[in-house]
Each structure stands twice: as structure tokens, then as C-alpha cells.
Amino acid sequence: MSFDGSFAEPPVVVVLTPQGTDSSNDDPVAVVIKDVTTDGFKGAAVEPPAIEDGSHGSWKGQSINYFAVAKGTQHLGNDQVMIQAGTFSSTAWACSECSSLSWQKVSFPSQFSSIPAILAGVQTSNNVPNYVPKQGAPGIDVWMQTAVKSTSKKDVQIMIERGKTAGKKDTALSKAEDIGWIAVETVNTATVTSLDGSTVEFFSSVSSAKVQGWNGKAAGYNLNFPGQQKLGSFPTVVASKNTRNGGHGGWLRMKSTQADAAYVCIDETSKNGNDRKHPQEEKIGMVAASDNFEVNTAS
DSSP: OBOSSOOSSOOEEEEEEEOOSOTTOOOOOEEEEEOOOSSBOEEEEEOOTTOTTOOOOOOTTOOOEEEEEOSEEEEETTTTEEEEEEEEEEOOEEOTTOSSOOOEEEEOSSOOSSOOEEEEEEOOOTTSTTOOOOTTOOOOSSOOEEEEEOOOSSEEEEEEEOGGGOOTTSOOOSSOEEEEEEEEOOEEEEEEEOTTSOEEEEEEEEOOSOBOBOSSOTTOEEEEOGGGOOOOSSOEEEEEEOOOOSTTOOEEEEEEEETTEEEEEEEOSOSSGGGGOOOSOBOEEEEEESSOOOOOOOO
8 A cells, every 4th residue: 555645754554444345244354554664554454363264255446544644743734633653562462361461651742632532553564474365365373453541641551452362371472563553632623734735624533432342233333523523425534442441352343434423343353243242332532534635744
């Protein structure tokens, strides 16, 4: 995937996994990324190791929403929205059986005026460098998403999430992975001018604890845009779990969007649909825009 322009250094990239184009196959699947450069990144839809048939349907032509932000502090919409981003390396991970977790506390360079929305994602694939996803192939050997908790105005705690694919007796990751985070000031609406001269409406929010698991609820869980803000027929949405209330971990997937809402749910690493309910409610950090945009925030 190529950026429309180039960054001065590799940015932080966070993607949101959609439902997929093949509605007849709803196996657990997530988009993972690696090789983030100044010009783009590699991404692929992969299944957990427990799903051995690799039959997550065709993803050819599937659009993937992502948010790429330069490391450091940026401002959008005439300084209405402060965004901070960074990375750290870690081998620590959470799992469904893990009772003691080694969370990484990330301190923001500047304190926010309110609790920000957090977007997070693993940026590398150092523990599975040679895995090649393809139709019918086994699931990825080492499953890695991100877990987030305890966001405050000045910091947040993040770590790698392996869910039900690993247990407390499993060995540590052999190589450190880079975890990327983006903290976004919440705002009901801000007008952003893209480099091509077009304007888009942008917002960010943190939901109340309401989103649950992939349980056959066709529309997903409704996250209204603030103030019933309407962002056009096909808004661009990127979001992440901002809590870890369910011990099985899980990751966010988007089922659909409309002008004033996104419909999302939490998926889990299980072949049995009954084990993907994720009954614990989670908070979601979300950003949305009326269209794709690119800005240069360098001073």
C-alpha cells in the first residue's frame, strides 16, 4: 500500500479490519502490517493459527482504512486537533490465561485537555518474517494484535495481545516487535484542508463501554458520530479498542458505515462462533473523516 505522498521518516500506521467481501465466510481474520517506510507499508488479511484452513474468503479488491501519522506532535484543522504518535519495542504480551501482564506505560509528549482517542497497532512482523498469506494457507504462526488500557490525559498503557492463541506456559517472543500508537484529541468536528485543496470534515471520539463481540449481530454495534455529525455516504473510519475488559483480548472489526455512524464489533481467535461473543463491553477510540485526506503538518 502506497501513501499519496512521502513522509520524512516512517510514520505510525494503524489499520481497521473490515468484515470482508465474502460474507459467506466469517472466520476470525485481521489485517496485519509490516515494512512501514516513508512511502507506504505492506498489509495482508491473515487468520489466527487456530484457523488452519486459511479459508477466510477472497479479499481481492477489498478497501482497507488506515491512519498514518508522523511521529511526534501534529495539529489538524487550524490547531483544533492535537495528535501525538510514537512507537516502542517490546516482547511482552497478553493472553487469555495470563494473570500477570507487563504493560508498557507510554507518556505523551504534551498533556491533552481531555482523555484522547487511542489508535494502536503492531508495526512489524519480526517473529514471522517469512509468512506468506494466501488463499487456503494455514493461519499465521504468531498472532499479534494490541491491547490498550488506562488512558489518561498524560499517558496510556499498551502491550501486544495474543488472546487465546497463546497460554501462560508459552515462551516469550524471540524477537521484539514495534508497537505504534496514535493519541488523538477528541473533537466533534474540524475542517481539514487536504494538500490537493479539498476540504474534509474530521472528528475523533472515545465511546462509552458498549461494544461487544462477533456474535451474529448483523449490523454490529452502532457508534454514532458526535452530534449526529454526517460525513457523507462513505466516511473513512479507523478505530481501536481502548480497554481490555474481556480476558480473551480480541480486536476491533468494522462491519459497515453510514453517514452518521460506524458499525463495529470485537472479534476473537476462535473457530467456534460461541467463543467469539466477547460479552465484556469495551470502549473504542475512533477517528472519522468525510473523505481520504493528506496534510503536511511540518512547521
